[in-house]
Amino acid sequence: MxxxxxxxxxxxxxxxxxxxxxxxxxxxxxxxxxxxxxxxxxxxxxxxxxxxxxxxxxxxxxxxxxxxxxxxxxxxxxxxxxxxxxxxxxxxxxxxxxxMGFPALGRVVVIDPGHGKTNLGTQSIYNKTREKTYTLDWALRLKRLLEAKGWKVYLTRTTDKALSLTDRVKFADRVNAALFISLHFNSASRAVSGLETYCIAPVGMPSHFTRGSPDRINTALPNNTYDTRNLQLACRVHSSMLATCGMPDRGVRRIRFMTVLKGQKRPAILVEGGYLSNPTEAKKVADAAYRQKLAQGVANALP
Missing domain, CATH: 3.30.457.10 (Copper amine oxidase-like, N-terminal domain)
Structure with a gap:
């Protein structure tokens, strides 16, 4: 000291x-x-x-x-x-x-397995499996765990089908979801690994990165109404997954370019559950027992 x-x-x-x-x-x-x-x-x-x-x-x-x-x-x-x-x-x-902690929320959640059909997502360097396959498996496992805890769980897709980002937002509106969690896997250079969790950047705050999109920091998005609960949910899920899966920590980050989040009228986050471009992580994700850990990590965060 x-x-x-x-x-x-x-x-x-x-x-x-x-x-x-x-x-x-x-x-x-x-x-x-x-x-x-x-x-x-x-x-x-x-x-x-x-x-x-x-x-x-x-x-x-x-x-x-x-x-x-x-x-x-x-x-x-x-x-x-x-x-x-x-x-x-x-x-x-x-x-x-x-x-402030984590407030009580309605127990209706939409789980969104990223990608689907011709929108393949990234590809595993370990076994060439596509991201869309892994996100669906993760979501189905998570659904069973949350239902066992008394949650009402909706999936934006339960099969390999195409679904636009705006359709995923509309789906959450239709079922009157209290929470929205989108599941993805990441890709970069082979050396990069770890967990990232995203929520929308508050008005006036720069995004952590923009992926080539204009970062209109003074524009209020529909999801900005939930700034506080977005971050609380993101931190709770991120911390739980780190503890459950033992993966490298790449942090809770703020962005505003993600269409699947910015139009949400509820607390909403996107979880990147590891890098399929990293040989070690790609091998782990290929193991069903590890994918069960990914699901358990999210489920443990929701009381």
């Missing part, structure tokens, strides 16, 4: 016309009794413990951690006179929602 003798930070300040909030001062207002600094290499890690959760952040780095889980911020924190300041949106739309 790094011991410093600093005056109490101002709660907030304007930097280039934007409000930045002291993590320490905000935490104390919310009832935190622990804020500490730790040396990590050449940098100082700032730790806030609130509602039993440990938040670790570093100046100049958008990658934060909550209970060790990766959480990507919208803006890199700033160090001002020894104190860590966060963009007000990261406080309001990231740190605060997580510290």
């Amino acid at each position: 790094v011991h410093v003798n600093l005056p109490a930070p101002a709660y907030s300040m304007k930097l280039s016309g934007t409000e930045w909030v002291s993590l320490e001062a905000w935490g104390r207002r919310k009832g935190s009794r622990l804020f500490a600094r730790y040396k990590q290499g050449h940098e100082v890690l700032h730790r806030l413990v609130l509602s039993g959760l440990r938040f670790d952040l570093m100046p100049g780095n958008r990658l934060a951690h909550c209970q060790g889980m990766q959480l990507w911020l919208g803006f890199a924190p700033k160090l001002v006179k020894g104190h860590l300041y966060l963009h007000h949106l990261d406080i309001k739309k990231q740190i605060e929602p997580i510290s």
Whole structure:
């Protein structure tokens, strides 16, 4: 632990016309009794413990951690006179929602197996199986687990059929779903592996990446109504899957280009359950027992 003798930070300040909030001062207002600094290499890690959760952040780095889980911020924190300041949106739309826990939600969920029919998705480097096949298997396994817990579960597809992204949104509207979870697998270079979970970026916050789409940060999307519960659901599922499957953590991330999420009128997330382009992960996903773990990881997150 790094011991410093600093005056109490101002709660907030304007930097280039934007409000930045002291993590320490905000935490104390919310009832935190622990804020500490730790040396990590050449940098100082700032730790806030609130509602039993440990938040670790570093100046100049958008990658934060909550209970060790990766959480990507919208803006890199700033160090001002020894104190860590966060963009007000990261406080309001990231740190605060997580510290609030997970609210009770209606027990009707739509599980969306990505791709289908001619929309093949990516291909496993291990056995050439297509993403569409694995996502359907994952969804069917998850359906059985959730139904055993008393959930009403709808699948956007139960066979290998074509379904547009907007049709998947309309399906969730039709069944009056309380939650929407889209299941996918990823692809990149062979070296990349791990779990990623996505939800829509709040208004004013840049996307983690855009996949070539314009990032209209000031445009409100229908799903922005659920910013808080989106993140709470994403973190709960992501954390549960890490614990159940033991996969590398690539974090909870915010985007706005995903059509299957941005039109949703309910908390909605998209889970990328590993990289089929990575030989090790592709081999794991080929194993039915591991796919059962993927399903169990999501199911464990939903009470």
